[in-house]
Amino acid sequence: MKVIVVGTNHAGTTAVRTLRRLDPKAEIVTYDKNNNISFLGCGIALWVSGEVKDPKGLFYASPEILQSEGIKVNMEHEVLSVDNKSQKIRVKDLKTGKEFDDNYDKLILAIGSWPIIPNIEGINQEGVHIVKWYQHGELVKKANDDKNIKNVVVCGAGYIGVELVDAFHQKGKNVTLVDILDRIMPRYYDKPFTDKVENAMREAGVNLRGGEKVIKFEGNNNKVTKVVTDKGSYDADLVIWSVGFKPATEILNGVIDLDKNAAIMVDQYMRTSDPNIFAIGDCVEVYDNAKKAPAYIALATSAVRTGVIAAVNALKPEGLASPGFQGSNAINVFGWALASTGVTETVAKDLGFDYEQITFTDNDRPEFMESYQEVLIKILWDKKTRKIIGAQVGSVANHTEVMYMFSLAIMKGVTIDELPLVDIFFLPHFNKPYNFITLPALEVLGLNYFKK
Known part of the structure; x- marks a missing residue:
């Protein structure tokens, strides 16, 4: 049995290590276009604030750990396409540019998600950052420690945005939070709860700008200086763009079934429409027990659970069924x-x-x-x-x-x-x-x- 796992994020790493635990002899191969494994992205705010001193603790595994378990690890390798009829993938070595094919018996896709980045004027200027990988956290941490950076604008009032606002505030920055919706974290909490946090944010001096749409980013010499919305403009030495994520499933169009938001559709065994392909983590929709319907739940705990389920079923068909998901989450800010x-x-x-x-x-x-x-x-x-x-x-x-x-x-x-x-x-x-x-x-x- 040869199992290829594409992606060594939380879901992928969990799947790989569960596969090895279940079958010491299985041939397990991983591919990831990144150069590091299983980084805890939600820990970026803790690192930026200084609460986490050593970012090494935000990695749940390493290539060396997986290799020591007999897993063939291919970092900085991008999977370009999936040929499910021939059961093979096309891979590009990002260091050499060489392309090659690799065959599988079972394929587990842990290709994750990527920040939604619209075509807004000035968004590619220096000083405008997304937050997803370790490398992004490193840049934001460096900027937050820079005493010359005084004004920070965070675009997006979801979990990541609100946590980073707290982190920047702890470092004494002047922080503005902009979101097109009129209150923070509306997907996770009702108004009585978000009111409590918003009041604490205002008391801390955070400039909350709900109900505003970002129109453009102004700059000087290709370096951002201001965020312009449909209702005002705000000085910015640093901008965080965190308005949400989308499944990174572009290579799967026409290969397996995707929902209207491009998330991979899976059953309770994490099988896709192709029984030899499983999908896990932030690239899939899962069954929501509260909604009684499939839903996109991009949370670390959901990711690792799907990783375990897919690993079991890749080796033993229908060996472990998902009990469904509730989207349980928490936050600690202000x-x-x-x-x-x-x-x-x-x-x-x-x-x-x-x-x-x-x-x-x-x-x-x-x-x-x-x-x-x-x-x-x-x-x-x-x-x-x-x-x-x-x-x-x-x-x-x-x-x-x-x-x-x-x-x-x-x-x-x-x-x-x-x-x-x-x-x-x-x-x-x-x-x-x-x-x-x-x-x-x-x-x-x-x-x-x-x-x-």
């Missing part, structure tokens, strides 16, 4: 720790769901303790089935791990009526006998005698 899973109310409305919700606030520990913090939580459920379809939590204290329980609840079809009687522990150091997880459900059932 003193706030937020987490969510499933759908938000914003998404539920957009999808036309018939749902109900409760937004609830309580202290995390008994008031007789010396200290305690307020926790904001929101739970959504299907009006007909009563099954939980989404949850969000936010506090200045870290309670993000409660989303593990809600993620499992969505996956297993737990109802809002079952939640009040879930067997949880009580210890005053950490929580209350009935706490911010179970009290909202008691409130829904009209049983909350703790209500103030």
Whole structure:
């Protein structure tokens, strides 16, 4: 059995190492156009802020580690095309320019995603950066440490953009955040949660410019100096462009089935429309248990899970099925720790769901303790089935791990009526006998005698 894995990002590295764990004798070959393996891109903000001192810790593997496990590693090799009829790929060695073919029995595509870069005037000037690879993080880190760079404009108020705003603020930069939508992280959190973070950002001096479209980047001697939107202009010594990602699937048009957004369509075994080709990570759409439909969920935890599933099924057909995904995520910025899973109310409305919700606030520990913090939580459920379809939590204290329980609840079809009687522990150091997880459900059932 010969398995070729294209891409050694989180998904690809997980697949490769799982393959080797399952079959010590399989011929495993990897190709990647990058020169490093398994870089944790979401750690760039931690590196830029200085919280992570040594970026080597952001790599989960290395070519040497994979080679020591008997895997043939080909870095700086770009896969140009896939011929699924002949079961071979066309590869270009980026160091020599030489092209060659390689045959496979099974092919696992971990080709990932790439930042969306529109054709905007001035976007290619010096000082305008994307953030994806280690090399990008290195450039941004160097710029952030430069005392001559004072004004930073971040375009895009998703996770990466907001985390980098926090990182630049920690270094004392004047930071402006621009987004075409009117609030930050709308895909992951409803307004009561994003309001908390936005208020903290404003108090920190961040210039929030929601509802503005970037028109162009002005510069001097091909170096960016200003970001111009449809409503204003902002001085910029450094610009971060982080408006989202798209699946890097251009070479697969006409080879396997792609969805309307160019993500690879897979089944619960990570098989594509070709049974000998699997796809994993940020290039695929997966089944979303909350939406009851395929969805594009580009998260590291989703990537590694798909890597394990594909590796098992490449060696043993239908040996491991995906239980589905909930898009569980978290963020820690400007003193706030937020987490969510499933759908938000914003998404539920957009999808036309018939749902109900409760937004609830309580202290995390008994008031007789010396200290305690307020926790904001929101739970959504299907009006007909009563099954939980989404949850969000936010506090200045870290309670993000409660989303593990809600993620499992969505996956297993737990109802809002079952939640009040879930067997949880009580210890005053950490929580209350009935706490911010179970009290909202008691409130829904009209049983909350703790209500103030």
